[in-house]
Amino acid sequence: MSVKLFASLSLAVWLFTATSTLSQSNLYVLDTHGDPLETDEEYFIRPAITDNGGRFTLINRNQSCPLYVGLENTDLPQGYPVRFTPFANDDDDDEVKVNRDLKVEFVEVSSTCVQSTEWKLGENDTSIGRRVIITGRDDGTRNAGNYFRIEETENASIYNIGWCPTEVCPTCRFICGTGGIVRENGQILFALDGSPLPVVFQKKDD
Numbered sequence: 001m002s003v004k005l006f007a008s009l010s011l012a013v014w015l016f017t018a019t020s021t022l023s024q025s026n027l028y029v030l031d032t033h034g035d036p037l038e039t040d041e042e043y044f045i046r047p048a049i050t051d052n053g054g055r056f057t058l059i060n061r062n063q064s065c066p067l068y069v070g071l072e073n074t075d076l077p078q079g080y081p082v083r084f085t086p087f088a089n090d091d092d093d094d095e096v097k098v099n100r101d102l103k104v105e106f107v108e109v110s111s112t113c114v115q116s117t118e119w120k121l122g123e124n125d126t127s128i129g130r131r132v133i134i135t136g137r138d139d140g141t142r143n144a145g146n147y148f149r150i151e152e153t154e155n156a157s158i159y160n161i162g163w164c165p166t167e168v169c170p171t172c173r174f175i176c177g178t179g180g181i182v183r184e185n186g187q188i189l190f191a192l193d194g195s196p197l198p199v200v201f202q203k204k205d206d
């Protein structure tokens with residue numbers, strides 16, 4: 001094979017690969033390096049823009065269990081990583097997809113609360129008028145309160161986290177919502193029903 005022919009063949013293959021990767025890219029959730037999130041890896045979640053808090057963490061809101069999902073008050077590398085577990089894994093792959101129901105669970109947590117560290121939709125909190133995100137196992141219909149989803153924004157690698165578990169329960173009528181922050185007594189809680197917080201996912205072992 002001539003060098004020229006080889007070169008143009010290589011180019012053709014490269015172009016084909018590049019285009020097919022491109023057309024699929026928004027199927028997967030990407031981390032801060034542009035790599036797809038994987039179900040067996042751990043990630044820190046943090047705001048895409050500064051001044052919205054640090055990494056996601058567990059918040060002890062009033063000296064009692066369960067703990068709330070919230071954000072660190074500092075940019076220091078604190079907070080807990082999470083692991084994602086999709087509700088359905090149709091292609092049998094280990095990559096996390098956008099707009100699909102998944103569980104989010106804090107890992108490597110040291111806490112005195114016996115509850116699971118899975119994220120769970122909490123009640124519409126009377127003091128703030130928004131649905132807070134707490135931790136624990138949901139015993140309701142098909143554990144729907146434990147399934148969140150990662151939603152695309154207009155910017156690559158920047159996402160919102162929402163709750164709308166229609167894969168878990170297609171016949172349920174949910175009041176869907178997207179997560180944002182609420183500041184309370186110097187703490188930052190994560191709750192639905194306000195302005196969405198754009199977030200990024202940083203692989204733990206970076």
Ligand SMILES: *[C@@H]1O[C@H](CO)[C@@H](O)[C@H](O)[C@H]1NC(C)=O
Pocket residue numbers: 061062064126127
């Ligand atoms: C924790 O604080 C919230 C808001 O101040 C309040 O609604 C809730 O009842 C408190 N929970 C306990 C167990 O004290």
Ligand SMILES: *[C@@H]1O[C@H](CO)[C@@H](O)[C@H](O)[C@H]1NC(C)=O
Pocket residue numbers: 124125126128129130131175193
């Ligand atoms: C939560 O409660 C507030 C009032 O406190 C209400 O305006 C809001 O619609 C409620 N949200 C949901 C999802 O029910």
Ligand SMILES: *[C@@H]1O[C@H](CO)[C@@H](O)[C@H](O)[C@H]1NC(C)=O
Pocket residue numbers: 048049154155158198
């Ligand atoms: C997303 O992109 C728009 C336009 O490029 C920009 O104005 C906005 O600040 C970006 N949002 C985030 C969260 O980076």
